[in-house]
Amino acid sequence: xxxxxxxxxxxxxxxxxxxxxxxxxxxxxxxxxxxxxxxxxxxxxxxxxxxxxxxxxxxxxxxxxxxxxxxxxxxxxxxxxxxxxxxxxxxxxxxxxxxxxxxxxxxxxxxxxxxxxxxxxxxxxxxxxxxxxxxxxxxxxxxxxxxxxxxxxxxxxxxxxxxxxxxxxxxxxxxxxxxxxxxxxxxxxxxxxxxxxxxxxxxxxxxxxxxxxxxxxxxxxxxxxxxxxxxxxxxxxxxxxxxxxxxxxxxxxxxxxxxxxxxxxxxxxxxxxxxxxxxxxxxxxxxxxxxxxxxxxxxxxxxxxxxxxxxxxxxxxxxxxxxxxxxxxxxxxxxx
Amino acid sequence: xxxxxxxxxxxxxxxxxxxxxxxxxxxxxxxxxxxxxxxxxxxxxxxxxxxxxxxxxxxxxxxxxxxxxxxxxxxxxxxxxxxxxxxxxxxxxxxxxxxxxxxxxxxxxxxxxxxxxxxxxxxxxxxxxxxxxxxxxxxxxxxxxxxxxxxxxxxxxxxxxxxxxxxxxxxxxxxxxxxxxxxxxxxxxxxxxxxxxxxxxxxxxxxxxxxxxxxxxxxxxxxxxxxxxxxxxxxxxxxxxxxxxxxxxxxxxxxxxxxxxxxxxxxxxxxxxxxxxxxxxxxxxxxxxxxxxxxxxxxxxxxxxxxxxxxxxxxxxxxxxxxxxxxxxxxxxxxxxxxxxxxxxxxxxxxxxxxxxxxxxx
Numbered sequence: 142x143x144x145x146x147x148x149x150x151x152x153x154x155x156x157x158x159x160x161x162x163x164x165x166x167x168x169x170x171x172x173x174x175x176x177x178x179x180x181x182x183x184x185x186x187x188x189x190x191x192x193x194x195x196x197x198x199x200x201x202x203x204x205x206x207x208x209x210x211x212x213x214x215x216x217x218x219x220x221x222x223x224x225x226x227x228x229x230x231x232x233x234x235x236x237x238x239x240x241x242x243x244x245x246x247x248x249x250x251x252x253x254x255x256x257x258x259x260x261x262x263x264x265x266x267x268x269x270x271x272x273x274x275x276x277x278x279x280x281x282x283x284x285x286x287x288x289x290x291x292x293x294x295x296x297x298x299x300x301x302x303x304x305x306x307x308x309x310x311x312x313x314x315x316x317x318x319x320x321x322x323x324x325x326x327x328x329x330x331x332x333x334x335x336x337x338x339x340x341x342x343x344x345x346x347x348x349x350x351x352x353x354x355x356x357x358x359x360x361x362x363x364x365x366x367x368x369x370x371x372x373x374x375x376x377x378x379x380x381x382x383x384x385x386x387x388x389x390x391x392x393x394x395x396x397x398x399x400x401x402x403x404x405x406x407x408x409x410x411x412x413x414x415x416x417x418x419x420x421x422x423x424x425x426x427x428x429x430x431x432x433x434x435x436x437x438x439x440x441x442x443x444x445x446x447x448x449x450x451x452x453x454x455x456x457x458x459x460x461x462x463x464x465x466x467x468x469x470x471x472x473x474x475x476x477x
Numbered sequence: 478x479x480x481x482x483x484x485x486x487x488x489x490x491x492x493x494x495x496x497x498x499x500x501x502x503x504x505x506x507x508x509x510x511x512x513x514x515x516x517x518x519x520x521x522x523x524x525x526x527x528x529x530x531x532x533x534x535x536x537x538x539x540x541x542x543x544x545x546x547x548x549x550x551x552x553x554x555x556x557x558x559x560x561x562x563x564x565x566x567x568x569x570x571x572x573x574x575x576x577x578x579x580x581x582x583x584x585x586x587x588x589x590x591x592x593x594x595x596x597x598x599x600x601x602x603x604x605x606x607x608x609x610x611x612x613x614x615x616x617x618x619x620x621x622x623x624x625x626x627x628x629x630x631x632x633x634x635x636x637x638x639x640x641x642x643x644x645x646x647x648x649x650x651x652x653x654x655x656x657x658x659x660x661x662x663x664x665x666x667x668x669x670x671x672x673x674x675x676x677x678x679x680x681x682x683x684x685x686x687x688x689x690x691x692x693x694x695x696x697x698x699x700x701x702x703x704x705x706x707x708x709x710x711x712x713x714x715x716x717x718x719x720x721x722x723x724x725x726x727x728x729x730x731x732x733x734x735x736x737x738x739x740x741x742x743x744x745x746x747x748x749x750x751x752x753x754x755x756x757x758x759x760x761x762x763x764x765x766x767x768x769x770x771x772x773x774x775x776x777x778x779x780x781x782x783x784x785x786x787x788x789x790x791x792x793x794x795x796x797x798x799x800x801x802x803x804x805x806x807x808x809x810x811x812x813x814x815x816x817x818x819x820x821x822x823x824x825x826x827x828x829x830x831x832x833x834x835x836x837x838x839x
Contacts, residue, residue, distance in 0.1 A: 374593040381547055381588075382608040382659070383581035386573075393596055400598075472643045473597060 146465055153461045160453040161220075165213045168446050179205050182442035184244040216241070220450075240450070241443030243436075250447035253432060258451070260330050260428035264351065264420065265413040267344050272352035272359055273406060279356070280363025281395060284371065295360060302357035311350045311423035318346060329425045347424040351417060355409065362402060370398040400470055404463055411459025415452030495522035495562075495813055496699045497546070497584075497667055502559035502569075504538070504545050511772040515541040517723040519559075520802075522813040523716070525666060526693065528700040529814070530710040530731075532746065533720035534768050539703045542720075543669045545569075546701075547586055548576035563667065582612040584667040585660035590676045591652035595644040601655045602628075602640030609662045627658035631688060650681035654688065661692060668693075669701045674709060686713050707750045711735060716814040719743050722769040722779040725802060729816035736836075737807060739818045739827040741786045744835045752839075762838070778821065786830065790821040 172179040180199055181187050189195040200206050204215055218224060223237035226249075233242060233249070240250035279299070283292040318324050325346065331339040370376065371394050379393040418430035429448055436444035468474045504516040516538040523529040531539050544550055546561055551573045561568040563583060568576055588594040596604060605627060606620035615623075621640065628636035631654040644652055653673060660668060670689065674682035686709065693700055702713055710717055710731065717734045719727040719742065727740040738744055745764035766783035769775050775782050777796040787795045802819045820827065 374588060374590060375596040377544075377549060378588060378594045378656075378659075379596070380549055381580055381586045383577050383579070383611050384607070385577065385611075396598055397596070471598060473645050 142468070145468060149461055149464050153457050156457050157454055160457070161217060161450055162213065164446055164449050164453070165216060166209075168442055168449075169209060169212075171442070179203070179442075182440055185439070185441075216446075240447035243441050243444050245439050245441045246444075250443050253444060254429070254447055254451055257427055257429045257432045257448075258414075259332060260421070260426050261414050261417065261430065263330075263333065263340070263344055264347055264417055264426060264428060265410055267348040268351040268355065268413070269406070269410045271348050272355035275352065276356040276359025277363045277395075277399070277402070279360040281367050281390070281398075283360065283364045284367035284398075285390065287368065292364075296364070299357035299360045302353045305353075307350050307354065307419045308423055310353055311346075311420065314346045314350055315424075330427065347420050347426060350423070351413075351420045359402065359406075362405070363398065366401055367394060367398040370394050373397070400467075403466060403470055407459045407463030407466070408456070411456035414455035414459075415448055494524040496525045496564060497701075498522040498560075498562040499542075499546070500560040500562070502542065502545060502561060503557065504541050504550065505556045507554055507556065508772075513771045514723050514774055515555075515771055516545065517774070519718075519720070519723075519725050521718050521725070521728060523667075523699045523701065524813055525699045526697045527716070527813075528690075528693065528702055528714045530714035530717045531701060531703045531720060532705060532707060532710055532717060534705060536768050536771065537720040538723040538771075539705075539720055540671050541723075543586065543671050543701065543703055546667075546669060547580055547584060548573065551576065578612075581608050581660075581665070582663045583665055584669065585663070585665040587653070587656050587660050587668065587670040587673045589672040591649065591656045592644060592676075594656060595652060597644060600641050600643055601647065602642075605655070605659045605662055608659050612663050623662065624658070627662050628655065630692070631655070631658045631661075632684075633658070649677050650684065653677060653681075653685055657685070657688065657692070661696065661698075664696055665698060666696075667699045667701070669703070671703045672705070673702070675704070675706070682709070683712075689713070707735075707746060716812075718814070719746070722774060723771055724779055724819065725817075726780065726819045727817065728802075728814050729807075730812075730814070733807060733816040737805075737816070737828075738831060738835070739805060739816075739824065740780075740820050741784045741822075742780045744831070745783075747839055748835070778819070786822060789823075789826055789830070794821045 169179075172182055178187060178191065178196060178200060180196065180203065183203060187196065188199070197206070204212055207215075215224065219235065219237070219239035219241065221237060223239045224235055226233040226235050226239075226242045235242060235249050235251070238251060240254060242249050243253060246253065279295045283289075283295045286292055319327050325342055328339065328343050331343050333340040371390075375397075376389060376393055379389045384393070415429040415433060417428060418434050420426070421428045421431040422434070429452065433445065433448040433452075435441075436448065499522070500520050502516055502519045503514070506513040506515060519538070519542060521529065531542065533539050541550075545555075545557055546563075546568065548568060548571065550557060557569055559569060563579065566579070568579070595601065599607075602621065602624050605624040606617070609615070609620045609623055613620075625636045625640055628639060633639050633651060633654055639647070639651075644655070647655060653676075657673075668689075673689070674685050677685060689700065689702075690713065692698075702709065704710060714731050716730050717728065718725050719734065719740065721742050727734065727738065727743045729737075734743060735747070738747060742764070745762070748762035749764060751761060764783055765785070769779055769782065775796075777794070777798055778784065778800050781787065781795040784795065798821065800819045800821045802817045805816045805818055805824055807816045818824075818827070822830070
């Protein structure tokens with residue numbers, strides 16, 4: 142088991158390395174293709190005419206005159222060990238993990254990410270719990286009573302939920318619960334460490350809006366998986382043993398039906414970190430999605446690269462967790 | 478559909494020695510294409526310590542019958558009528574909850590494919606203790622002791638260690654042994670084995686059959702052995718029900734069926750059985766045609782579209798009249814299950830065909 146985890150960890154590190162190379166390479170493409178000095182993508186303007194000695198000097202300070210692999214190494218080393226940033230007039234000591242420095246916002250990328258990550262994590266985790274519980278419950282009941290009123294209503298709702306975009310359901314939720322019913326205060330994100338109750342109140346609507354979509358997918362998925370499982374021979378065996386219906390359904394049926402769902406769940410949650418742009422925008426949450434959109438608007442290259450690598454790491458870690466969990470969930474998976 | 482007279486009738490209190498008595502059982506499934514008459518008017522009895530074989534092709538209603546006895550069709554759309562008496566309890570009219578208390582306790586079942594019939598995510602031991610603890614309020618350690626005892630009894634080496642293994646860590650034969658241990662953990666009085674050896678190789682088949690016999694001697698349980706393998710029947714059974722198209726076409730003792738068969742379908746089954754003691758150049762005799770549709774059951778005798786002996790019956794009787802299951806002259810030699818045949822051919826004629834045409838070729 143330890144060997145299995147270690148091997149998976151090593152694999153994950155390799156994947157993250159490849160991701161970092163690709164991320165770095167992709168973001169060198171922009172300056173190369175548009176034939177603009179990378180300086181523009183770092184500080185937002187070209188302070189001196191192209192080809193001038195002064196510009197060359199700045200490019201030299203940034204290290205853009207060095208070969209690409211060396212620039213990559215500088216960037217990676219910064220992430221691993223921290224580095225000294227030098228904009229020509231001042232020195233900034235950027236501690237590991239140093240993702241670079243946003244000259245637009247005059248802030249290290251790492252501290253931008255540090256602010257945004259808890260928001261994204263809160264959003265993804267809360268929504269994930271909601272949709273997992275909601276989706277699986279609806280799916281199981283639908284599977285046990287196929288073509289019943291509940292099943293038809295549930296599946297129709299699911300179809301509607303998949304079809305409705307968050308920029309529609311989100312504002313409706315705000316309108317109803319904040320402005321009409323006044324059940325919730327009109328507040329933006331409050332860190333959980335500061336005030337858990339307020340944090341919960343600030344997150345409940347975003348959770349609902351985001352989980353609505355996923356709950357629908359999971360309800361359909363669970364229904365299909367559960368219906369297949371309930372037709373398995375071992376369910377018949379469980380009934381033949383004289384087990385009560387509830388035990389047959391939950392302990393034998395659901396236990397097996399959930400296995401494929403665990404896989405998808407991990408990947409979905411991992412993907413959500415950094416991609417919940419619409420939900421964050423609608424609910425005015427300053428998460429990673431919001432940060433990435435902002436940095437794309439302002440062409441703030443160091444921030445874009447930083448957010449990309451963090452989102453990628455989140456997905457790889459989620460996958461790793463699923464892989465390890467899977468070995469516990471399904472004893473047939475060998476650890477070898 | 479005509480209701481046939483019952484050949485074996487028995488009141489629950491009637492002292493015939495039968496432990497399980499099935500009377501005129503019908504299991505019909507309504508589908509979009511029509512009603513599937515999976516079992517249509519089946520009757521048989523079996524006493525404790527006896528083994529009854531139910532033979533027939535795929536789709537003849539064998540498995541449906543066994544699942545009807547356990548009440549596994551309850552909660553589905555199946556329409557079940559007739560009576561099933563287990564001891565002095567009638568099962569068809571029971572609610573799911575009532576019959577659930579009997580399942581696994583009074584009657585248990587062994588299934589065909591032990592790998593797919595065991596839950597892949599739970600240890601073998603846990604699945605056995607689960608079966609035990611549903612019906613016996615005992616603690617975990619007592620249940621474990623009992624399960625290890627059962628694993629030992631069915632011949633699994635190192636039962637205490639293998640208790641914690643998962644089904645995929647067992648071999649095919651071991652899995653079926655574990656299945657048997659699970660079925661017998663509550664000492665059921667009736668054991669239904671639905672093709673218990675089909676998924677196993679031949680040497681293991683013999684071991685499993687021997688094991689079932691041993692356990693039967695020990696627990697004095699009634700066994701219903703469902704199979705399409707006449708070799709297994711000859712080896713393990715006392716009496717036999719031959720099913721075709723959801724109906725019983727011939728019943729009797731093993732002796733009746735193997736040495737005095739009188740129904741053309743049984744002849745076909747016997748003729749298509751490979752024999753070690755026969756010349757290999759001789760061809761097996763398959764039964765021509767396909768098993769009947771259970772939605773459009775053939776008019777007259779259910780076997781008539783495939784029967785080659787219809788010229789022994791005057792007129793179109795085979796195609797128009799549904800023959801009744803009647804007792805033969807050999808009669809009640811079989812005790813609970815007398816020799817009965819569902820065929821229009823005259824009995825003396827059937828005996829003649831058997832001795833002159835069928836028996837010598839077997």
